[in-house]
Amino acid sequence: MSTDLTSEGAVVAAARKVLATEAQALQLLSDHLPADFEAAVRLILSARGRVIVSGIGKSGHIGNKIAATFASTGTPSFFVHASEASHGDLGMITEADIVLLISNSGETQELGDVLAHSKRFSIPLIAISSRLDSTLMKAADCKLLLPPAPEACPMGLAPTTSTTLTLALGDALAVALMEEREFKAEHFRTFHPGGKLGAQLSTVTQLMHGKDALPLVDINTPMDEVLIEMTSKGFGTAGVLQDGRLVGIVSDGDLRRNMAKLMQSTAGEVATMNPVTVPPDMLAAEALALMNTRKITTLFVVAEGAPIGILHLHDLLRAGVA
Template identity: 40%
Template sequence: MNINNIAKEVFEIESQEIARLSDLLTEDFSKAIDAVYNAKGKFIISGMGKSGIIGKKIAATLASTGTPSFFLHPGEAYHGDLGMIEKDDIVLLISNSGETDEVLKLIPFLKSQENIVIAMSGKPQSTLANNSNFHLNVSVENEACPLQLAPMSSTTATLVMGDAIAAALMKLRDFKDSDFAQFHPGGSLGRRLLTKIKDVMKKDNLPICSQDSKVKDIIHTITAGKCGLVVVMEENIIKGIITDGDIRRVMEDQEENFFKLDAKAIMSSSPKQISADSRLIEASDIMSEKKINSLLVVNKNSELCGIVQMYDLGI
């Protein structure tokens, strides 16, 4: 038995089922998205068993991408938590069969309160589908389960449909990375998207030399500065930058005249700069694109006020 072949078969089956979803889309999808986008209330997700697990993930994705949403267990809802659902809320009910008893029990209340109901099931003619405002078809022809019993392809299809909902709403809301960061302030993601360069840059005892500085003094300044570089300045104007890599290359190329050279002869002019008010992700993008490890930080007057390096970004 080739175990890897089993995995490949699962990948193949589920990818085929996901691809089929495009053909199952109807106008109900765009109408449902329009309803959620224009809703005054929250977007509540409910489902039982594996559908409930997928529903929790969908709700979490929506909540983190600009759509107020939470998961409501249908059993708990039927025993008191229906009070969480307000009249302006839209409810997404998930059931692959469309006949899950705990889910169907919520419909009379939702109808009496005139909530918009979106059904997500694999049976377009099911009780759930027939009692909803909009139906999203997530039917599959084959489960990846060897016994065709455990929900695999069907739960994947449901999850992907949920992602499609979230992505469509993000586009409509013009949701940006800065908005995303507001909901993810913790960890490296929030740090990169929210923290500004001025909060992490080195700003004291910056390694600076003049254009006339000789190699020996330059090396001492680089060592003392502990940034692996020195900034060449003249009358508070940035003229260039010299890195420890530049020193090594010049030493190999001009060994005989090495100690006679000055900063002007070694420096790289027009070093990459970034504003102190820029965010870490901007510095990360520049460093990755230019394949460099350091940026000079300037203030609103284009004056040197710090140095930021890759390790400062916490990436």
């Protein structure tokens, strides 16, 4: 199939124009953050219930994503379709909740029943719109005004820039809320237990082998007994203890380096002392990075100097961390 270079150039130019238009709009939003932004964050933080997000059409799709981002980052939230709300789903919205309504024009008729419901039961209302004088914005307790920016659509009709701005504003709210709640990686994993992200947010203690699997010998153990321990536990290494504390490890590399006098030596004479270890609460992804940096495949997990587990590279691979 022949390629029209002129047409290809026009396609690329069109794409760049869209991206430049939306990038400029995002910068405009950053420079003119809505005056009520912090008030909206404080309002959400004070909520006894959830953040109920609603919209219609493209605004509805964006609202769905905002609600999902809230919910996964520590702010209880869900999306209510505006049309379904008019047919019974208004019952999902309680007086303990906060309503976030999205409408670029601020005059979306389908939001009328949700708006009326929030006013009837004195439910706090946050609005995202590009028109300050719209019905929606006049009714809102917190007004998140989008800056005047052209749609990237050449006809200026299809929601493009406006939906990008709304999505970005939702992300800004979610991240601000995360920081105010001091939401950390271990909390994030609670809402993301599956897939690669969940694996990367696992902690060492969730993936390690426990005490029963540990290959351990005393510092004075003869090397013939050390070899038996290394072979029986199957990790290719043994931890060396002194007074219950891990003071060294014997690895395959240590065996090769001491081959000439190996069977006349003790564990302490062969071991690499002061080994690299990890705490049980370290993220698995951090443990993997440490393995890669130190070019090792096994890490002992230590608490207060004593070994409590062992983590192998294969454990990380099986869990999907790598």
